[in-house]
Amino acid sequence: MKALGGVANALLGLFVDDRLFALALAVWIGAIAAAAAFGFGPAQLRGVALFAGLVAILLTSVARAARP
Amino acid sequence: MAGILAAAAPAFLASLVEFVEALTIVLAVGATRGWRTALSGALAGVAFLAVALAVFGPALGRIPIESLQLFVGILLLFFGMRWLRKAILRYAGAIALRDEASAYAATTSRFGAVARPAAFDWSAFATTWNAIVLEGLEVVFIVIAVGTTAGALGAATAGAGLAGAIVIAAGFVLRAPLARIPENTLKFAVGIMLAAFGTYWTAEGLHSPWPGGDAALFALAIGFLLASLAGVALARSRRVTS
Numbered sequence: 001m002k003a004l005g006g007v008a009n010a011l012l013g014l015f016v017d018d019r020l021f022a023l024a025l026a027v028w029i030g031a032i033a034a035a036a037a038f039g040f041g042p043a044q045l046r047g048v049a050l051f052a053g054l055v056a057i058l059l060t061s062v063a064r065a066a067r068p
Numbered sequence: 069m070a071g072i073l074a075a076a077a078p079a080f081l082a083s084l085v086e087f088v089e090a091l092t093i094v095l096a097v098g099a100t101r102g103w104r105t106a107l108s109g110a111l112a113g114v115a116f117l118a119v120a121l122a123v124f125g126p127a128l129g130r131i132p133i134e135s136l137q138l139f140v141g142i143l144l145l146f147f148g149m150r151w152l153r154k155a156i157l158r159y160a161g162a163i164a165l166r167d168e169a170s171a172y173a174a175t176t177s178r179f180g181a182v183a184r185p186a187a188f189d190w191s192a193f194a195t196t197w198n199a200i201v202l203e204g205l206e207v208v209f210i211v212i213a214v215g216t217t218a219g220a221l222g223a224a225t226a227g228a229g230l231a232g233a234i235v236i237a238a239g240f241v242l243r244a245p246l247a248r249i250p251e252n253t254l255k256f257a258v259g260i261m262l263a264a265f266g267t268y269w270t271a272e273g274l275h276s277p278w279p280g281g282d283a284a285l286f287a288l289a290i291g292f293l294l295a296s297l298a299g300v301a302l303a304r305s306r307r308v309t310s
């Protein structure tokens with residue numbers, strides 16, 4: 001049971017390391033999904049917007065984590 | 069051909085990294101606690117992963133491709149972005165670079181300090197089982213994610229299998245940690261690939277076509293590479309100015 005719990009934790013750990021970073025990713029993906037569901041904005045720009053947001057989240061998280 | 073390469077390359081590189089990490093622990097446990105225990109734990113770990121794959125793998129084939137792209141794309145995004153963030157912080161010096169020689173030394177000193185039990189060494193068995201299952205889960209996830217969405221599960225499996233064969237053969241010959249493999253650089257490259265695939269498939273799964281079609285995948289990889297280099301510079305400057 002303990003070993004299975006370890007596997008479950010490891011599974012979650014595959015995707016979540018820094019919780020704030022993971023939350024920001026989830027919120028941004030959710031926002032793009034909502035835009036797609038409600039037909040907001042040109043469809044071809046949603047992917048570009050997704051990428052731009054991901055880069056912004058990555059750089060913000062890296063800058064925050066790099067503070068000694 | 070491009071789809072096969074697109075599935076095989078990230079599966080190969082990512083698996084190489086994970087196999088090296090698992091092999092380091094198996095070698096350290098084998099050298100200090102005996103090869104029978106170390107290999108028993110490793111084989112039990114492989115058997116566990118094979119059963120998990122046999123149970124959950126076929127279920128993926130029943131999911132419509134667009135839903136699968138969205139689901140796997142989002143998981144790949146989380147997985148790849150996590151690797152990329154860590155790789156950037158490692159290159160910036162904010163966290164320590166992973167060093168297989170140190171990991172090997174730490175494991176051998178942990179087990180070497182304890183006398184070998186006369187009966188089966190369950191602690192050493194559990195250590196190698198854990199190492200194989202935890203690192204193997206990452207390999208299984210990448211192979212399934214990259215293979216199913218690119219429609220080249222065989223190529224992704226072959227890529228991972230080739231990586232496994234190379235690492236096991238090298239470990240058998242050297243019986244030492246594969247410290248010369250540039251693991252941190254590989255993780256950086258794989259993080260970029262997985263983040264690019266994840267972004268591409270997430271948007272595709274959301275019925276949002278990419279400008280330029282499949283070529284957007286290369287543009288995304290270049291974009292993530294440039295962003296990562298900017299991230300390394302940013303993190304270094306933060307460490308200097310803070």
